Amino acid sequence: MNYETRFVPEGDMDSADAAMQRRKRTIIIAAIAAGLALVALVIALKLMDAGADQPAGSDLSQTPAVTVVIPGRQPVDRVVNATGSLAARREMPVGVVGEGGMVLRVLVEPGDWVRAGQPLAVIERSVQTQEIRALAAQIDVARADARLAQAELDRAQALVSRGFISKADVDRKTATRDAARARVNVAEAQYREALARTGRLDIRAPAAGLVLTRSVEPGQVVGSGSGILFRMAKGGELEMLAEVSEGDLAGIAPGMSASVTPVGFGRSFTGRIWQVSPVVDPKTRLGTARILLSYDKALRPGGFASARIVSGTADAPLLPESAVLSDDKGSYVYVVNARNMVERRAVQIGQVSSEGIAISGGLSGNEKVVLTAGAFLNPGQKIRPNMKKAAG
Known part of the structure; x- marks a missing residue:
């Protein structure tokens, strides 16, 4: 039997051992590096989750601090805003009752108060x-x-x-x-x-009231065809003919209070609704609410005015104007979710007053709502909420 004997020189054996040891070290180093990378990834993921649950006061230098509020719900006046003209509640046109003649004297001017039967103009006789x-x-x-x-x-x-x-x-x-x-x-x-x-022959006041207009002068010849010579407001009572939308008309009734502000006058006058139109104009879809007003020199029949009618109260979230944004899609606010990320929420605007904007739909009042800086935020952006106490 023959045996083949292989002979490896001593120097070559040393070189092979060295190469084998280098490969082993390389494999060990690579395994250690992979393990460290895996550990780092796990730690990073845990840190991200922990960051999402961190309180608002934690140190997140890269996350913007934003003021938020939980508005809750509070009583808000339901107000109907309307515009319209001022007029006499009962306007009395005064003309020639008798056969007429030449006017000798006119005894009153617009703005004068007269009693029933008082002569307004004297006719030659x-x-x-x-x-x-x-x-x-x-x-x-x-x-x-x-x-x-x-x-x-x-x-x-x-x-x-x-x-x-x-x-x-x-x-x-x-x-x-x-x-x-x-x-x-x-x-x-x-x-x-x-x-x-x-x-x-004399032109007399049919009832006590306020003279509004005069269209006759001494020397003028008047008769049954002369038309209206004076206009009077019976008892001096005035009213505003407020034009109200069809939807708002159903919510108002006689007896409700109203605040009337004439154009160009800084003071408002308190009145009450005494009649609500039973019909709606089919073209404009508006009805008329007649607001009774006491006499005041600033109230001029024929003038334009705005009215604020309080038609009741309702509970609703109340936000400052800075919290409510709008674009071509409508009005919206930013609310903060449990992960401190902002979300866009569409809302319906109710009454706007000096106290703020009432939200008639879209919010329950228990959400965290961004008060300011909403215009600089994007949906999904993480913030550090700074809670502010709700007004009210």
Whole structure:
């Protein structure tokens, strides 16, 4: 049997051992490096999770600090805003009642208060005065005829028993006396009629109130076709004809209070709704709420005004204007989730007042809402929330 014997020189054996040891060291180093990398990855993931759960006061230098608030819910007035014109509650146009004539004097100016029956303008009446005198004289003539007829009747009645006059003559004289008395009554009635017609020449106030306009001057000839010479507000009562949208009209009723602000006047006037229109304009979809106002010099009929009508209260979140943003998609706020990341939330805007903006939909009031810097945030961005106490 033959055996093949391999011979390896001593120097080559040393070189092979050295190479083998180098490979082993390389493998060990690579395994250690891979293990360290795996450990580092696990630690990083844990740190990221821990960072998401860190409180707002922790040191996160790369995360912006943002003020947030939990608004809750609080009573908010339901307010209807409207615009409209001012007018007299009961406007009285005043014109010529009698036959008219030339105006001698105008006794009032716009803004004057007058009582019922007070003359507003005096009409020239020289012809009517002479007619009254003539009628008064006719009364005297009729009365004289009546006295004469009575005297003749008395004499006839004294002679009838003595046979000097017949019963028929007495009846005729009685009829003459009665006709004379009737003529007296006719003359007196004509006289009173003339007085009444003359009294109607003057333009008088039909009721107590405030003179709004005057469109007559001395020397002007007026008659039944002259139109309206004065306009008055009965009792001086004014009102605002507030134009209210169809949706808001259902929420208001007579008796509700309202605040009216005339254009160009810095003060508001308190009134109350006394009538709500039973119909809605089919073109504008608006109805009219009539707001009763007491007289004030600043309230000018025909002027424009705005009204704030309080139609009740409701509980709703209330936010400052800085917290509510808007774009082409509508109004929205940023809320902070459990991971301290901001989320966009669409909301419906309710009443806007000096206290803030009432949110009628989209928020329950228990969310953390970003108060400021919302315009510089993006959905999904992490923040450090700084809690602020809600107002109210």
